Amino acid sequence: MSPNSIIWVGYFSKIALMKTSLDIASIRNDFPILNEVINGKQLVYFDNAATTQKPRLVLDALSGYYEHYNANIHRGIHHLAEKATAAFEQTRKRMQSFVNAEFSEEIIFTYGTTDGINLVASTYGRKFLKEGDEVIISTMEHHSNIVPWQMLCEEKGCILKVIPIDDNGDLLMDEYEKLLTERTKFVSVVHVSNSLGTINPIKEIIEKAHAVGAKVLIDGAQASSHFHIDVQDLGCDFYALSLHKIYGPTGLGILYGKKDLLNAMPPYRGGGEMIKEVTFEKTTYNELPYKFEAGTPNIADVVAAKYALDYVDTLGKSNIATYENGLLKYATEAVSEIEGLKIIGKAKNKVSVLSFVIDGIHHQDIGVLLDQQGIAVRTGHHCTQPLMNRFNITGTSRASFAVYNTTEEIDLLIKGLHKVKRMLG
Amino acid sequence: MTINEIQDELISDFELFDEWESKYEYIIDLAKQFPPLEEQYKTEENIIKGCQSRVWLNAYMESDLLKFEADSDAIIVRGLVSMLVKVLSGHTPEEIASADLYFMERIGLHQHLAQTRSNGLAAMLKQMKAYGIAYQAKSVNQ
Numbered sequence: 199m200s201p202n203s204i205i206w207v208g209y210f211s212k213i214a215l216m217k218t219s220l221d222i223a224s225i226r227n228d229f230p231i232l233n234e235v236i237n238g239k240q241l242v243y244f245d246n247a248a249t250t251q252k253p254r255l256v257l258d259a260l261s262g263y264y265e266h267y268n269a270n271i272h273r274g275i276h277h278l279a280e281k282a283t284a285a286f287e288q289t290r291k292r293m294q295s296f297v298n299a300e301f302s303e304e305i306i307f308t309y310g311t312t313d314g315i316n317l318v319a320s321t322y323g324r325k326f327l328k329e330g331d332e333v334i335i336s337t338m339e340h341h342s343n344i345v346p347w348q349m350l351c352e353e354k355g356c357i358l359k360v361i362p363i364d365d366n367g368d369l370l371m372d373e374y375e376k377l378l379t380e381r382t383k384f385v386s387v388v389h390v391s392n393s394l395g396t397i398n399p400i401k402e403i404i405e406k407a408h409a410v411g412a413k414v415l416i417d418g419a420q421a422s423s424h425f426h427i428d429v430q431d432l433g434c435d436f437y438a439l440s441l442h443k444i445y446g447p448t449g450l451g452i453l454y455g456k457k458d459l460l461n462a463m464p465p466y467r468g469g470g471e472m473i474k475e476v477t478f479e480k481t482t483y484n485e486l487p488y489k490f491e492a493g494t495p496n497i498a499d500v501v502a503a504k505y506a507l508d509y510v511d512t513l514g515k516s517n518i519a520t521y522e523n524g525l526l527k528y529a530t531e532a533v534s535e536i537e538g539l540k541i542i543g544k545a546k547n548k549v550s551v552l553s554f555v556i557d558g559i560h561h562q563d564i565g566v567l568l569d570q571q572g573i574a575v576r577t578g579h580h581c582t583q584p585l586m587n588r589f590n591i592t593g594t595s596r597a598s599f600a601v602y603n604t605t606e607e608i609d610l611l612i613k614g615l616h617k618v619k620r621m622l623g
Numbered sequence: 624m625t626i627n628e629i630q631d632e633l634i635s636d637f638e639l640f641d642e643w644e645s646k647y648e649y650i651i652d653l654a655k656q657f658p659p660l661e662e663q664y665k666t667e668e669n670i671i672k673g674c675q676s677r678v679w680l681n682a683y684m685e686s687d688l689l690k691f692e693a694d695s696d697a698i699i700v701r702g703l704v705s706m707l708v709k710v711l712s713g714h715t716p717e718e719i720a721s722a723d724l725y726f727m728e729r730i731g732l733h734q735h736l737a738q739t740r741s742n743g744l745a746a747m748l749k750q751m752k753a754y755g756i757a758y759q760a761k762s763v764n765q
Contacts, residue, residue, distance in 0.1 A: 213709040237643060561696035562742060566735075567699075570643045578675040592696075593675060621648060623696060 218514060218521045226602050228253040228509075239572025242607045247392050247420060247551050247598035248576050249442045253509050257515070259502040270472065272488075273496055286497055289504040290487070291499060293452050296507050297437060298428040303486040304460065304481045306453040307495055311419040312342040313423075314438030314453035315386065317490065318415050319346035321463040322436075327474045329355035331383040336361040336369055336398075337588050338391040341581040347386060361387070363588065367394040367543040375406060382412040389421035393580040393594065394543025395526075395551030397421070404433050404606035419443055423600070424549045426515045427574065429454050445600075446506030453490075462484050467492040523549035523601040529608045536615055542594050552568060553580075556615075559622050562594045567618045568595075571607035573611055626718055630709045630726035632694040646731075650702035657705035660694035671743040671750060673686050676700045678743040682754040689716045691751060700742050703727075703735055707744075711751050716762065719755030724748065 226232050229251045235240040243251060263285070269278035271286050273383065287302075294302045308314045323346075328332070333347050333356055351358045359382075361374045369387075385407040390397050399417055407414045415436035418427060422439040429437050437454040441447060455463075465472055465483050469492035474482040483489050529552050533539055538557035556564065563575035578593040579586045586593060597611060624633070640646040663665055664681040671678040676697035691712040695701040710726065711719050727733050736745050 560676060562697040563699050565675075567647060570647065617644075621644070621651060 216579050218517070218524065220517050220521055220601065222602065222604060224520070225513070226604075228255070229602050230254060230257070231566050232602060236572040236574075237570050240561075242573040242610050244597040244603065244607070244611065245574045246423075246600035246603075247443075247501060249448065250423060250445045251602070252506070253445055253449070255505045255509060256502050259505040260447065260498055263498045263501045268498070278464065282497060283499070285501040285504075286495070287505075289500045292504045292507050296421075296427070296511075297439075297452075297454055298430050298540055299454050300430060301457055304454055306455065306460070306487045306490045307500055308451040308453050309452035309496070310440040310442070311417060311438045312451075314436070314451055315343055315417060316346045317453055317466045318386075318436050318438075318455070318463075319350045319398075320464050322413070323347075323350040324354070324458065325462075325464055327354050327356050327383050330381065331356045332359055332377075332379065332381045333357070333384045334359045334361060334374070334377050334382055334387075334412075336387050337363045337399075338367065338369075338394060338396060338582065339388055340392055340417065340419070341388075341583070342388055342419075343388060344584070345382075355576045356383075357381075360584075361587075363396075367391065367396045367545045369396075369398055369403075371399065371402065371546065374403065378406055378410045378412070380410060382407065382410050384415070385412050386415040386417065387426070388417040388419075390418075390424065390549050391543065391585075392420045392581045393552070393553055393585055393596065394545060395548040395598075396543060397547040397549060400434070401432055408433065419501050419604075420549065420551075423510070423518075423520050433528035440546065441503045441506060443498070443508055445509055446503040447496075448617075450499040450503055452494050452533075457486065460490070465489050465492070469493045475544075513601060522599055525603055525605065525608065526550040526552065527601070528605050529611070530570055530595065532608055532612050533615070536612070536619070538555055538619075542589055542591070551596060552597045553594040554596070555594050556619065557592055559618070561595045563622060564595045564615070564618055566573070567621060568611070568614050571614045571617065573614050575611075625696075626710055626714055626722045630689060630724070630729075633710070634729045635728050645697065650699055650706075652702075653705045654698045654702035657694075657701060657708075658692075660692050664692065665694065671746045676742050677759055678704060678747045680747055680750055682751070684758060685713060687762075688713050689755060691754075693747065695743075698742060699741070700735075703732065703744055704747065706750065707748060716755045716758035720752055720759055722752070722755075 199337045267278050267281040269282040271283040287526045291301050295306045299305055333351060335343060335347055338361055344587055357500060359377045360371050364370055378536050386535055387403055389400055406528060413435040414435045418437050418439040423444040433458050440451040472484050472489050472492040474484050496579060533554060538554050542553040542555060561577040565575060576596045631661060659695045660679050666677045669681050676695055678695045679693060681692045691708045693704045693708050695704050727736050735742060
């Protein structure tokens with residue numbers, strides 16, 4: 199079924215025709231998975247905040263690597279090893295420009311955002327934080343940006359402080375300022391909330407943290423697919439992201455860190471690649487970035503990730519953001535017509551994440567019955583249980599939009615939600 | 624009726640439905656007819672936490688038969704829970720411990736049992752069988 203043949207429901211046709219410089223029908227053709235039929239219906243994929251789908255050129259890059267130049271990288275002297283090493287390091291350069299890092303060795307390949315945060319907590323945190331020091335996170339953090347700091351605080355006797363939020367899902371910046379003292383040694387805050395879509399004023403957060411001498415990590419898992427990231431302009435000390443949320447492969451992320459900090463940090467994992475010289479008496483460690491990349495890395499996915507970044511940059515991040523904002527506006531207006539539906543997360547600055555609850559209906563029932571209609575949303579606490587507690591709910595249903603989604607698909611979601619309400623009413 | 628006879632009856636009930644909507648409407652009806660678990664049994668001890676929905680399971684012996692009462696905060700899971708209770712409750716611990724449950728797969732609802740983390744259903748089934756084994760051991764020891 200072609201994208202144009204999706205049933206046009208047209209409840210809200212007055213705002214359906216969004217102006218975009220992107221050819222969405224052609225973009226949809228780049229993603230083979232969008233042709234999948236689920237429970238007899240063409241897939242409507244609204245779970246992009248969990249992971250995005252992959253364009254054909256990323257899939258081709260993956261199989262191309264395995265078919266033509268699979269080899270273990272660095273140190274190999276044969277042709278395949280050289281080619282694989284060059285492709286691997288090319289992605290590092292590409293990633294450097296993607297986040298505008300000053301040096302390519304400031305880009306460390308990780309398993310994902312979670313891995314990057316754990317790396318910093320385990321190395322920088324263990325070496326430089328001591329008893330009585332304070333770490334600040336926020337109420338809207340993903341468990342990945344809570345638990346590593348809790349583990350660190352427990353081990354070192356540090357104190358974890360939490361920036362509160364208002365009912366719209368915006369950080370209370372006045373309260374943040376009150377938390378900052380000379381005891382604050384680290385601030386780790388999410389750039390964009392996965393549950394609410396809130397875009398946080400991280401530049402201001404970073405400046406204020408630096409003013410008291412604290413280092414700052416930004417969890418960029420949800421931000422990096424939606425808008426341009428410039429780590430030098432932001433001034434953050436660390437920035438962690440995942441490639442699978444930027445149309446790239448799973449199991450791969452990067453940690454950006456300022457060179458002098460990365461140099462001062464002890465290694466994370468021991469093994470091959472990260473060493474300079476090993477004797478049973480003493481091991482000396484390799485230089486950046488290899489010091490933090492023990493073992494054979496995820497070569498194929500690193501190689502393919504470059505193509506995902508190329509794809510995003512070819513479409514243009516500002517074009518993507520404009521289009522996704524249009525989808526969010528359309529969906530927000532459309533769901534507001536549904537009786538008993540309440541949007542969770544009404545921040546002024548949001549990415550295309552729409553979290554909601556419906557009176558008297560459990561989010562899991564919404565998810566199961568939408569799935570039967572071929573519509574994939576995420577339901578539950580989204581790994582942000584403290585945030586759900588803040589709103590006094592156990593979970594939400596979350597539709598998150600990517601560049602290949604359409605207003606026609608949003609109409610199907612609205613129709614699907616009406617059916618859910620009818621069935622459970 | 625034996626466990627398998629009840630399973631077969633459920634399978635034939637569901638054969639009437641060829642559309643997902645009627646199938647799920649039936650599950651929702653089962654949930655609505657299923658007596659709620661009394662609040663006193665909705666304890667931390669009886670809770671089986673899924674990632675998304677919660678399930679409570681209470682077990683007790685009554686004249687050599689192991690009986691179950693259960694509940695969930697999500698209605699579809701509640702309907703599925705009612706089916707598991709219908710199939711397994713009121714049999715001997717031996718029968719429950721050794722039961723082979725095939726009805727969910729035959730009805731086409733096996734994905735709900737496969738979602739181990741999200742709905743607590745698989746954990747509930749495991750717990751029901753564990754009660755069967757525990758009460759079996761208890762009767763042997765007596």
